[in-house]
Amino acid sequence: MGDLNHVSLTGRLVRDAELKRKGANLVLCEFSLANNYSKKTGETWSKKANFFKLVVFGKMAEGLHPYLKKGALIGIEAELRQNQWEQEGKKYSSNELIINEVQLLSSPKISNEAPSSSDYPAEEESFLMDIY
Numbered sequence: 001m002g003d004l005n006h007v008s009l010t011g012r013l014v015r016d017a018e019l020k021r022k023g024a025n026l027v028l029c030e031f032s033l034a035n036n037y038s039k040k041t042g043e044t045w046s047k048k049a050n051f052f053k054l055v056v057f058g059k060m061a062e063g064l065h066p067y068l069k070k071g072a073l074i075g076i077e078a079e080l081r082q083n084q085w086e087q088e089g090k091k092y093s094s095n096e097l098i099i100n101e102v103q104l105l106s107s108p109k110i111s112n113e114a115p116s117s118s119d120y121p122a123e124e125e126s127f128l129m130d131i132y
Helices: 058-067
Strands: 007-012 018-022 026-041 044-059 073-087 090-104
Touching: 018 058, 026 058, 044 058, 058 090
Parallel strands: 044 090
Antiparallel strands: 007 026, 007 073, 018 026, 026 044, 073 090
């Protein structure tokens, strides 16, 4: 029996999903999710966001791709995976969520809550970090 590795999140897509074909049989869809939270510093509350890289494979990727547009609210159940590699003598690590289930909770075209571009930082936080 494997260790427990289960993640459940809701959030909004940071950008449109990207459908990729690798080889003859592998189809995947990559996108990023912003998961908002509030943080209190002293007496002041501020809005913050976590950014997560998500991947879905196969027929689910092909079927969901048209609906995974920037601003769409979704719920996911996934497994956390870590990729490690070395480039030019530096070690890197990237975490991503491999999706098992997706719930489409809204669409930016029909939702009154679709975020404006000012709701997210101009650049996503990097998913890469040096391993020392």
